[in-house]
Amino acid sequence: MSISIELQTVLHSNSALSWHEHSEQWLQIMCPAEQLPTLTRYLLEKEEAEFATLLVEELADQENLTVHYLFYLPATGKLIELKVAVKAGAELPAISDTVHAADWHEREAWDLYGLRFSGHPFLGDFVLHDDDWPEGIDPMRRQFDGSKRPDAHGTGAEWAPPRLLQEEGAIVFPIGPVWGDFNESGLWLLETPGEQIRYLHTRLFYKYRGVEKIAEGRTVDQGLLLAERFAGASAFAHGWAYCQALEQIGACQPPPRAEQLRMVFAELERIRHHAANIAEIAGSTALSVAKALAQGIVEDLLRLSARLCGHRYFFGVLTPGGLREDLNTDALEILHNNLPAIDQRMRALEQHLEESSSFLDRIEEMGTLDSQMAKTYGVVGPIARASGRNIDLRRNLPYGQYGFLAPDVPLEEEGDGYARLRVFFAESRISVKLILDLLAFLPDGPIHSPCPVREGHALAWVEAPSGATFHWLRCTADGLITRLRLGTPGFRNWHAFERAIEGAAFQDFPIILATWGLSVAENDR
Amino acid sequence: MSFWPYYGLKRGISTTSWPDGEEDSVGITPGRPRATQSLHPEESAAQCPTQALRVVKQQETSEHGVAVDFSRCIHCQRCRTGSHALPWSRDFAWGASTASAQPVLGSRFSASLHVLYIDAGACGACVNEVRLVDAPPYNLHRLGIFVTATPRNADVLLVAGPITDAMRTAILKAYAAMPAPKRVMGMGTCAINGGIFGESFACAGGLEKIIPVDLWLPGCPPPPLAIIHGLLSLVGRVAPASLEEQP
Ligand code: SF4
Ligand code: SF4
Numbered sequence: 001m002s003i004s005i006e007l008q009t010v011l012h013s014n015s016a017l018s019w020h021e022h023s024e025q026w027l028q029i030m031c032p033a034e035q036l037p038t039l040t041r042y043l044l045e046k047e048e049a050e051f052a053t054l055l056v057e058e059l060a061d062q063e064n065l066t067v068h069y070l071f072y073l074p075a076t077g078k079l080i081e082l083k084v085a086v087k088a089g090a091e092l093p094a095i096s097d098t099v100h101a102a103d104w105h106e107r108e109a110w111d112l113y114g115l116r117f118s119g120h121p122f123l124g125d126f127v128l129h130d131d132d133w134p135e136g137i138d139p140m141r142r143q144f145d146g147s148k149r150p151d152a153h154g155t156g157a158e159w160a161p162p163r164l165l166q167e168e169g170a171i172v173f174p175i176g177p178v179w180g181d182f183n184e185s186g187l188w189l190l191e192t193p194g195e196q197i198r199y200l201h202t203r204l205f206y207k208y209r210g211v212e213k214i215a216e217g218r219t220v221d222q223g224l225l226l227a228e229r230f231a232g233a234s235a236f237a238h239g240w241a242y243c244q245a246l247e248q249i250g251a252c253q254p255p256p257r258a259e260q261l262r263m264v265f266a267e268l269e270r271i272r273h274h275a276a277n278i279a280e281i282a283g284s285t286a287l288s289v290a291k292a293l294a295q296g297i298v299e300d301l302l303r304l305s306a307r308l309c310g311h312r313y314f315f316g317v318l319t320p321g322g323l324r325e326d327l328n329t330d331a332l333e334i335l336h337n338n339l340p341a342i343d344q345r346m347r348a349l350e351q352h353l354e355e356s357s358s359f360l361d362r363i364e365e366m367g368t369l370d371s372q373m374a375k376t377y378g379v380v381g382p383i384a385r386a387s388g389r390n391i392d393l394r395r396n397l398p399y400g401q402y403g404f405l406a407p408d409v410p411l412e413e414e415g416d417g418y419a420r421l422r423v424f425f426a427e428s429r430i431s432v433k434l435i436l437d438l439l440a441f442l443p444d445g446p447i448h449s450p451c452p453v454r455e456g457h458a459l460a461w462v463e464a465p466s467g468a469t470f471h472w473l474r475c476t477a478d479g480l481i482t483r484l485r486l487g488t489p490g491f492r493n494w495h496a497f498e499r500a501i502e503g504a505a506f507q508d509f510p511i512i513l514a515t516w517g518l519s520v521a522e523n524d525r
Numbered sequence: 526m527s528f529w530p531y532y533g534l535k536r537g538i539s540t541t542s543w544p545d546g547e548e549d550s551v552g553i554t555p556g557r558p559r560a561t562q563s564l565h566p567e568e569s570a571a572q573c574p575t576q577a578l579r580v581v582k583q584q585e586t587s588e589h590g591v592a593v594d595f596s597r598c599i600h601c602q603r604c605r606t607g608s609h610a611l612p613w614s615r616d617f618a619w620g621a622s623t624a625s626a627q628p629v630l631g632s633r634f635s636a637s638l639h640v641l642y643i644d645a646g647a648c649g650a651c652v653n654e655v656r657l658v659d660a661p662p663y664n665l666h667r668l669g670i671f672v673t674a675t676p677r678n679a680d681v682l683l684v685a686g687p688i689t690d691a692m693r694t695a696i697l698k699a700y701a702a703m704p705a706p707k708r709v710m711g712m713g714t715c716a717i718n719g720g721i722f723g724e725s726f727a728c729a730g731g732l733e734k735i736i737p738v739d740l741w742l743p744g745c746p747p748p749p750l751a752i753i754h755g756l757l758s759l760v761g762r763v764a765p766a767s768l769e770e771q772p
Contacts, residue, residue, distance in 0.1 A: 129691050139726055146726050149690065178643050178695050181672045182656045185644045185692055206691040207646040210727035222721075225574060225601060229721050232746065233649025276653060279660075289533040295660035296539060298653075303552025311555045312748065313650040316602030325606055352532055521648045 003027060003078060006046055010039075026079040026459070033084050033092050036069070040095045043071055043080060050074055050391065051378050052461070053470045053487025054105040056113045058088075058142045060482075065113065067092065069102075070459060070470065070487075074396040079459065086115065088141070094120040101378030104495045112140035112213075127205045130154055139213055146213040161201040165191040170198075175509065177206045184520035192506060200501040204494060207524035215484040220246055220320075220453060220473075223481050227471065228315050231488065231522035233276070236262075236269045236314040237464035238471070238486070244399060244460035245473035246320040252451035256443045258322035259400045264335070264438050265314055266400075266462070267431035272301040273465035274382070274424040275346065277517035281421060282353070284514035285362045293349050297342060304338055307331065321451035336439050343432040350425045363417030367500040367512030370415050377496035380489045381467020383516060386423045387415035393463040407434050417515035424517070453479035464489055466519060490522030540664045543750060544763055554617040554748045558604050560770035561611050562590045568609040575599055575721070578611075581772055590772025595619065595743040596717045617748055620710075620755030621768040626739040629761030630708060634680060636669035638760055641679035641703070643696055646686030646728060651713045651746040655685060663749045670756055676702035681759055682736075683752075687715040687722040688729035700736045708759045710740040712752060717741050741768060 011019055011029070017039075019029045031039055043049040052070040059066065069082040086092055094117035096103040106117040107126040114136075124130065128139070134152035138144065163172065176187040185206040191199040211230045215223050227242035228235040240262055247254065254262075279294035302312040308331050309317045317324060327335075353359055369379065374387035384391055392409045394402040410426035412419035457474035467489030474483040497516055504512055541548045558578070563569055566589045570578040577597035581590050591611060604611045630638070642655060658665045659672065673679050676699040684696060700709070711732040714720035724730025732738050742755040758765040 132690055132694075144726075148724070149726055177692065178641075178699060180674055181659070182642050182652065183644070184647075184652060185695070206695075207644065207686065207689050208691060208727050209646050209687060209689055209722045210725055211722070213727075214722065214725050222574065225599065225721050229599070229648050229650075229745070231649050232651065233653055235648075235650065276656075287529065289529040292533065292661045293536060295657060296536065296662065299657060299660060299662045302657075303550065306552035306555055310602050310605055311600060312552065313653075313746065315600050315650075315745065316605075324602070348532075352528070356527065356529070358527075519649055520644075521646075521652070524646075 004047065010042060022081070025077065026081065028081045028083055031082045031084050033086060036082065036084060037093050037095060037098065039082060040069070041098050044098060047073055048075065049080060051099045051101045052079070052459075052468070053472070053485065054102055054109065055472055055483070055485040055487070056109050056115060056140070057474070057483050058113070060142070064088070065115065067109070067115070068472070069095065072397055074391060077397050089114055091116040091118045093118055096120060099378070100376045101492060101495070104491060112138060114138035114141065125159060127208055129159065129205065131157055131159055139210065146210060146216070159203065161189060163191065164199045165193065167193055169193060173506070180510070186520050188509070190506065190509065195505060197501055197504050197506060197509065200498045202494065202498055204520060205524050207520055209525065211525045212484055212486060215481050218481055220475050220479045220481060223473070223484055224318065224320070228318070230486065230525055231490065231519055232313050232315070233273055233519060234269065234464045234466065234522065236265050236317065237462045238469060239314070239318045240266060241460045241462040241469050241471040242473065243318050243320050244462070245458040245471050247451055248458035248460060249456035249473065249475065250320070250451040250454050252321050252449055254322040254449055255446045256401070257445045258447040260438050260442055261323055261327060261447065262318070263400055263402070263405070264435050265309070265317060267435050268301065268305060269314060270431045270465040271342070271428045272298055272305070274428045275301065277424055277514070278349070278421065280514040280517065281363065281417070281511070284511040285359055287356070287359055290349065290353060290359070293345070297345055297349070300342060304335065307334060319448065322446070322448035326447045332439060332442070336436070339432055339435060343429065346425065346428055353421070360418060362508070362511055363421060363515055366417040366508060367504065367515055368414065368416040369496060369500045371413065373496065373499050374415060377499070379467070379493050379496045381464070381493065382420060382423045382427060383493050384467065385410060386412045386419040388413045393461055393468050397461060399461065405434065405437065407431070417512060420515045420517070453477070457483070466490060466517070466522065467493065486525050488522045488525065490519045494518055494523045539661050540667065541662060541750070544757060548750065549615065553750060554615060555600055556613045556615040557595065557598060557600070557619070557744070558593050558611040559614050560591060560593045560772040562588055562772050564589065565609060566591045569604060569611055572603045572607075572609060574601060574603065578604060592772060593770045594768070595621070595770070596714065596741060596768050598743060598745065599714050599721050600745040617750040618754045618763065618766050619744055619747055619751040620740050620742050620758045620765050622758070622765045623733070623738050623741055625737055627706070627708065630680065630706060630759055631761055634760050635762055638670045638680050638756065639673045639678050640670060640681045640683050640756065641673055641676055641699060642683045642685075643692070643699060644686055645684050645692040645696060645716070646689035646722070647713065647715065651685040651715070654746045654749055655683070655712070655752060657749045658752050663753060665753065668753065668757065676700075677704065679703050680707060681756065682707065682709045683712055684709070684716055684732050685712045687719040688732055688735060690727055690729070693729065693735055696735060708739045709736055710742060710755050710759060711738050712742045712755070713747060714743055714745045717743060720745060740765070743768065
């Protein structure tokens with residue numbers, strides 16, 4: 001295994017650590033809890049590791065809970081897992097003071113597994129809302145029956161976060177959970193002395209469907225239906241990550257044609273996702289013609305998708321081992337002929353927007369996440385790339401055939417609303433080009449290889465339209481899911497959103513929100 | 526100087542003429558399976574992961590067929606192709622009255638219907654489709670249907686998603702605050718029975734578990750024109766469809 005000499009030295013000089021190569025790419029380090037902070041710091045500072053996700057497992061035959069801390073090295077594409085065993089109800093040292101991106105993960109693990117993290121300042125009311133959910137019941141624990149609501153109830157008291165702003169006349173202005181015309185549910189409390197937003201408290205998980213819990217005990221086949229549907233605007237990306245996990249477990253290699261067509265669908269989804277974000281950005285600044293033009297593009301892409309594969313959102317296109325159906329020559333030609341026109345419309349829209357100074361005024365220097373913050377929070381996807389973080393799993397941890405056909409990664413430095421808009425446009429253009437390249441060299445052949453169901457576990461990933469998504473799957477030999485972890489870009493990026501709001505004017509909240517383009521469904525799961 | 530009006534005009538009118546005219550543009554709907562006579566109904570029905578397909582055997586004629594329960598269909602497309610495929614329609618008139626539906630709202634509302642949308646755990650697909658009803662290709666306003674953000678102005682409560690627990694209170698409050706006469710529409714298979722998420726510790730698994738519902742709109746997701754069909758059928762401007770189809 002090609003890990004750095006320093007890391008080898010760390011491993012050999014520390015008798016408390018043992019390790020194991022799960023695969024050529026994946027190094028698993030069994031780590032005693034007390035070593036966790038040091039090792040994490042080492043990985044971050046010396047190896048420039050990126051945090052992928054954190055997950056807890058409670059395996060039937062084991063007394064302890066297992067916590068997997070998953071990292072990857074963007075330079076070499078290695079996965080590094082720190083694996084820690086902990087007694088239920090016990091405490092682990094928090095790593096979120098080093099890896100700030102793990103902050104929400106630790107809060108989630110407390111809420112759902114009752115795992116405490118020493119040194120973590122905000123455990124409590126997070127996924128499970130205290131007004132609604134009875135205290136002391138940890139729904140992800142094995143003994144909890146996920147099929148029905150527990151009999152006990154929550155406190156019933158309305159949630160009130162600590163007020164940070166003490167000056168006279170300061171108010172807390174709530175937005176949500178039901179707000180605006182067609183918005184996703186969530187609650188945002190803006191603390192303001194009048195004009196300027198000083199602090200934002202985000203309360204999500206109004207849409208918590210307990211997907212990771214209800215997946216347990218279902219068949220791996222049902223798991224795919226869930227993976228496609230928990231965040232349907234990125235259905236293909238999440239479905240693909242899930243299929244890759246099953247394919248790893250079954251040692252199945254999808255045929256090249258299937259791999260390339262998967263890339264075609266994934267890039268189409270990215271363009272449509274970004275166009276929908278652009279429509280929302282235009283709409284938030286009351287630029288109705290621009291919004292209408294962007295929505296026209298979204299609708300035409302949805303129709304194109306339905307023509308290609310029967311479904312406007314790519315549901316039911318994937319199957320473990322490849323694709324359910326091939327694209328025939330007609331479909332490929334339709335795609336080939338329609339895409340350039342859509343690209344032209346996107347470019348024209350971008351140009352018109354660039355010429356609208358009143359529009360630019362509203363998104364420039366708005367909702368800024370500077371590069372330091374972006375790094376601290378480990379944001380992913382277009383948000384990261386708009387803040388100077390040069391990271392994209394298609395290139396840093398290639399899957400499918402991205403290793404051979406790595407797309408360009410557009411990079412902006414400012415981290416404001418305008419930078420994000422530019423990234424959305426640039427990525428759409430790059431995706432169009434990538435699809436046309438893929439179509440030009442599409443190999444013939446089958447679109448499916450058999451994918452046997454086996455006992456095992458795997459970590460798979462996809463650069464979803466909104467950023468890196470990591471799916472962990474463990475299943476039994478009969479194809480029943482024992483653990484499905486969805487480490488989504490929404491969960492990662494919402495965490496940083498509060499930082500971009502502070503100091504903004506009150507009326508800019510919806511605009512900033514639109515330029516972030518975050519999915520609540522993807523966060524809440 | 527703003528050229529936006531010009532850019533808009535240049536694009537031309539893209540709005541559908543439905544319901545006055547026909548609409549069959551490709552891709553406007555995913556379509557859905559049709560009930561059918563079949564020599565191998567068991568094989569066809571077995572493809573469905575959600576038991577939306579049922580084998581029907583007629584005693585007298587010994588003819589066999591497959592019935593479709595749209596309230597369970599999650600558009601997985603498994604019955605669309607292959608040797609046991611069912612025929613698929615390309616329609617979108619999917620809104621279906623519930624068993625407890627109140628009478629249609631009638632002409633007083635036919636040019637002024639106000640809708641409040643609540644997201645109760647919908648995935649991005651239902652959210653995106655509902656956003657598009659307002660877009661030029663569909664243009665809800667031309668039909669005298671308006672979206673409102675407050676329950677006090679709302680005639681119709683439109684709910685999507687499997688009814689997550691944390692959204693129960695908001696739905697109950699909004700429903701109570703709406704003036705009579707009011708109607709409720711559950712959108713997407715999730716709203717009908719929880720869809721792929723079902724009933725669980727986190728979801729009620731169906732809007733009817735918490736408030737009375739007048740109209741179900743099956744589909745995963747129902748496309749924009751299906752949403753419009755549902756709203757128009759609440760007023761009585763178009764005929765509702767059925768939630769089941771027999772061979
Ligand atoms: S498309 Fe609908 S009816 Fe057909 S198999 Fe899938 S869920 Fe069943
Ligand atoms: S009905 Fe289907 S598309 Fe709509 S929210 Fe549910 S899973 Fe998503």
